[in-house]
Amino acid sequence: MRLSIRSWVKRVTITGSILAISLVSIGCFYEQAARSRAIKDFPAPGKLVDIGGRQIHLNCQGRGTPLVVLEAGADTSGSALWQPVQEQVARFTRVCSYDRAGIMWSDPAKGQRNSHAIAEDLHKVLRAANEQPPYILAGASMGGPYVMTFTKYYRKEVAGMVLVDASHPDQTARLAQATGEPASNPIPMAFRALAAVAWTGLPRLVLPDAEVPELPSQTAKAITAYQPTSLAAAFAEAAVFEDSLREAGTFRTLGHLPLAVLSRGKPWSAFSEAERAAGGLTREQFNRAEAAWANMQAEEAGWSSNSTHQVLADSSHVMQLERPDAVIAAIRDVVVRATRANATP
Template identity: 25%
Template sequence: MNIIEGRYISAGKKNLYVKILGEGTPAVVIETDWGGLSSEWQDLQYELSKYTTVITYDRAGYGESPRGELPRDGKHITTELYTMLANSNIREPYIFAGHSAGGLYVQLYAKMFPMDVAGIVLVDSITTENEEFDKLDVPIYQSTVSLPARMGNIRKMLELEKEKFSAQIIPILQNLYNGIQEDIKKQLITYQSEQGFYQALINEYDASFETYKQLKDIKMLPNFPLKVLCRDYKVMIDISKQIGIPEEEARVIEELWLKHSKSLLNLSTNSELFLVSNSSHSIHQTRPDAVIQAVVDMMGKMRGN
């Protein structure tokens, strides 16, 4: 679409859209959630680039990047990222920041290519035990906003003709992004009005069970510096209540989420957990300063500052 600045770098059979800002080492690589876009991170990338090189990109099928080859499992995605970085002329090792499902991919990258990794920041990351949420006795949550429910709704919408799809999705997106910075809002609505964007999301979700298995099959994660950022329990309960989830269900969800976040500390003996006040699941948008501080602190220790 070419509505934002950046360049294309080969990731093997496909070229991926990449944006590189700043100078210095170690470079920071940002990995987004399922359905995440590099443009969500543009303000954070700009601020963080005052300290070092920062790399954002759109995975295959999202934003400015062309559709990728199937399956869209973790090893496939991680190998594409490895190839793109090798062709970027930005030398390793890197600090990886992975948001939500992006946290799975950076963990797998560290297991597959440990020599390229200096440290990891997990930003409200999901875990390989994410299916536990689907087994909770929270009926309203399960039928409305659980991952299976949301993916089911997306599949139904993808059956619509293009015009009907756009007529339904654009008002939803305008309401969703009401109040955010206008240039970012325009980019997100443009990208997320395309059916191909949602097919890419479905493809990654459908391969998630294989991704979990791949992570479990490689037992050891090298002992990197690891920071785990977790959302604000109370903020998420308030958000859940606003969309019709009973408070008792929201508490069950948030208790399991916190348990999962704490379990990520077991990935490294050099790990820290940060409960980020006043943040939602999208910590990079509601508390970008917390993400920046986590990365800068990690860099400072590496540089001996």
């Protein structure tokens, strides 16, 4: 009887192993086919620029100077979220959006993906594509610290800046102080696991499709198609989130550089109870966090003696989608101010 049980266990184990290997193999083939299909169905809207053994997707439109450079926040959508803004800015000057390493159409990069590495990549791709300074940098969310870091290292090439509800270097500690809650892990374990097994096709099966009604359906489909391959890069940035904030925090003085700060201002009533609860906060904690965020936004406007600050009462965080008109107007204003400053003897 013992021999038969052992034999049965052995057979079940072997069968299970064969089945698991088969499923992984099928998943791998499925994922490779999906990636090939994504390249065919959703080609890069811009060009792939070589920066030394890897390519970065750079999408430039329009003519004129100064050149506006759009820096996305920390997610897997990359340059796509800037589409409504870019199309309109291209009507009055040249404007470029791009995808950071490993996001959407850009090749991944080795090493830490902190703000310094990201600034170096951006500088390389602009130079390799022969896009000349001066630059107006527009950074949304975490894109704010990224453009501040770029300006720290390449100050002479920057003519102006627009911060779109941008992250603040001290936000982690100050939001924790406001809520009385410790900072949460920026990358939940489940998502880390998904990124690690992207090659099996599992993330493509379980992740929801991108729902971005403000974008053309083809663009939203492209975000969905490239989301599984963008996960690892997005998480690599999140893993060094605090390092990037500290780096940006060492440079907060822009002198008289033209600066426009846009901040979200939707009141509590505009947020659903589910959104508030998802953060694990009470109403009072949420309100204190929003007040702390508003104070940090006002501080950002103080980084230049030539700044404007607008709080958009009808917009939440992703205002390049919710209020592209306000973002476009802010960019136009900074372009005008930078042009006048450059023309002054």
